Amino acid sequence: MIKSVEKAFRVLDSMSLADGPLRLSDIARMNDMTRSNAFHLLQTLQELDYVRQVEDSTLYELTLKTFEVGARAVSRNSLISVAHPELVRLSDKVPENVMLNTRDGLMNLVADRIESRSVVRTLAHLGARTPLQLVSGGKVQLAYGPESLLAKVCANLVAVTELSVTDPAVLRAQLAQIRAQGYAVAIGEVNEAAKGVSCPLRNRHGDVVAAVSISGPMDRLGNDLIAHYVALLRETIAQIEAAWADGWRGQSSVARPSSA
Template sequence: MSTSVTSRALDLLGAFGPEHRALTLSSLARRAGLPLATAHRLVAELHRWGALARLDTGEYVIGRRLWDLGLLAPVQAGLRQAASPFLHDLYGATLATVHLAVRDELEVLYIDRISGHASVPVVSKVGSRLPMHATGVGKVLLAHAPEPVRGEVLQRLHRVTPYTVTQPARLLEQLRRVRAEGFATTGEEMSPGACSVAVPVRGPDGEVVAALGIVVPDLRRERARLVAALRVAAQGIGRVLTSAQWKQGLA
């Protein structure tokens, strides 16, 4: 059965990823499994529409129009709108980098971020995806994910830094503690010199719909204060998510 034009265009967009943010035409064709001539025609159409942008180097990147459309999705628009004032309050109280993230299949998708004052190496960006097992927000989301998701992530553990937890039994114990204690921490597991702490954000039915996290140089002295601040912010977001205004926004 022949592949539709729509499927081929989606294959081209799907060729991009965290490790492949800029691609040449030949790379796009190869990763999408398309003949070069077909890729050339479809890429030109996607570029004219704004789904792709062309750099001075000749490489293609995801275009602004796709990002604008993505922001209209309820998981982004609703959550970002509900969480925005609480993220700013959290930043004002800690001056640390603040993250709001959701689970996207087996990865963490960062949907909002406020950069902190401290010179802490932070690799996440709004719209980027990172491994769940190496991030604070990821561990929160993984702890509350369906069992099949946890099982698949446990089979794909990889080392990002020398401190990344890659032993399934150890990670499972950490996830158990996340559910019991209500927060997750990391120590230089995603980036050397960066520690994180995160808590769940619950939706109208009490389900975990997102994770709220902070990145700091050291957690040893400030963990209790940061957890308390995160919980206050997460509860505030949760109240907005359960309000009539939020429900109407998703109707």
């Protein structure tokens, strides 16, 4: 691994998580760098137009070039392009977040999202990455994934809330139930006030390559709604699968899983 490249991407990552512009000292501290190293990296990123200095200040912020790069990748993503209008139609029927989930290594990635129109909502931003076992979309992909993937996940179980699954035996039992019933439910494992339900999306070969989810506050997504939401998800997924004529080409048409 080229350390300077790694450090540059770490800086971009940390700046993307900030609520606003950052001081040089903050960027250095967040990335465990000296001020001098952070300054030189920021100068390079400025020259490449990924970072800019806020006018009349010593603060730094990201430009929209990172968005431009991501937008170009999304525009070439056949699954996202096909799924998006169906997600919009689903969001018209439910008052919660609607998401398309793919896998990136051991993480669930929100590849597309239609935000809830409700005043009270749960956070699930576009591009969010969460351990597979902690969210319903990730559980679906894990349930239908290879044993080698599950073994790696079981070796890296982490708790985010008191409800997070940290016992491999419990996780394996959950995944067996998901395969039996054909959908996953996650309750408070990342956000104690949130609940999600997901169903698998398959390519033309029958492989599960993504999941479509509905998520929202615990008090609105009661057990009495699960069957109704599962039916809506399955209808939506059937439309996506039918329209996705090109199928799955070596997993290059969605976020490519890493070797993890």
